Amino acid sequence: MKNVENAKSASYVQINHEIRSIFAKEGVILLSSPEAYETLEWTRKYFSQKPIEGYFIWVKKTVEHPISTCFTISSQEVYQNPTNLVVVDKGVVAEIYSICNAAKPILNAEHKGYSKVILKENSMLKMKHFHNWGKNDHVLSSIEFILEKGAKLSSFYKCLNPPKKFEVESKTTLDDESSADFETAVLAKNGEIEMYDSLFLNGENSSGMIKLRMISDENSKISSHSKIVAKGYGKGHIDCMGLLLSESSFISSIPELVNANKNAVLTHEAAIGKISEEELNYLRSRGLSKDEAVNLIVTGFLGEASA
């Protein structure tokens, strides 16, 4: 383990089971999860059991630069099982960039990550999470967000180099006046992706949005289950769009809205289909090949062609 003193931002890098660097900046406590469990007794209530590996980030002051975390698997048949805990203190604004990846295309690796993120009153967190895996890997990513009163979360989650099997779960509970926006983009190819997202609008005047962009390429299957439950007055929206690129593609999207408050408004929209020939021909008439036109439409679909 080494500290990178001159780094601008707090960071955590783990390769296989070894922590390669861990660096805490002023205002940010950054420890391994096992160390946090041992030394900070209050954290134990957030861990379901003693963690084996993973990080603990406690953002106590607003920091200028994003905090970064990285889990990499670089050897054959490694099984990573990190448990992470993030706490953003009252009124603090933070940004976290996370990467989980395999260093090589065929490692037969397994990564099961469990994270819990606590946003204290009126705090704000922007989280960007990127997955990049090999074609034989198995990955489970489970994350729970707890938003206290007035907290704001913006989560951007992306996986365009998918593992063979990818399970993604997120559960978010929102207190009064809090809001959570999720934007997820996944591409499946020769594999399977299952997603379970649930948002619980427990407080008054809370709001949440789940925006899914799914692309299913050859020999792949994507199933998404998105749920918003309103107990208090609030607004929730699910927006699921799927694109099938091959005859052997499959996408299933199941939105669920549960409203237990007559003043809450929950809505959803969904569309799954192939790229329209009209759009393709239009772009081809501008000199783009069929593949280039498909790529442009796909990057547009994923929100990447708006730069």
Next chain:
Amino acid sequence: MFKIKNLSVKVNGKDVLKNVSLEIEEGEVHALLGPNASGKSTLTYSIMGFPEYEIVHGKILFEGKDITQLPIEERAKLGIALAFQNPPAVKGVKLSHLLKRISKQPLDMNYFSADNNLLEREINVGFSGGEKKLSEIMQILSLKPKLAIFDEIDAGLDIINLEKLMWIIQDKLTRSGVSLLLITHRGNILQFLEPDVAHVILHGEIVCSSRNWRKTWRTILRFGYEKCRECKERELCSN
């Protein structure tokens, strides 16, 4: 430089174009006139090579090369550009992003200074009729074509925007020697661009090709398109 020889085209198994022939020389402006469903758009999409337009007979030649079987993008790369009448929306892709990808020459923004915001919007998503036409002309100019086809560029445009587009076409295309094929219903565009040849298409056949567009247009205004069929026989619109 561009020649269509005896072209017959089927769409969904139905004969739409019958033995269409026309020839455009370098720098010439041609107008294609015809009522709704006469085959004007079918001709433009066939020229571009859209797969659902099945060429059953005839040839399309561009700069001496037979392009009848070429894919759409190859025709575009050779220098044929089409401004669509109803271009589709491409969600998530900004116009500026597409222009960056396809551009063969920088866009003269002097003409589009009032339309800057269009560049930062997704292509044709929520565009008004006029904005679609502006977006099309921006793309056509960026492609630096040798032959530009305008499919009802005047449809749905107010007179101010129509004039603006005509100025751009004149300044940036015709003056540079670009050949034009204009598909239109209206006289304004003809008056402005003064085509060298006016063709009349009826029920999928070109029934008249005249170097005197005014005479053709007058005949259409006075007697309707159907008259052009007879007109050809009576040589009213002949060269």
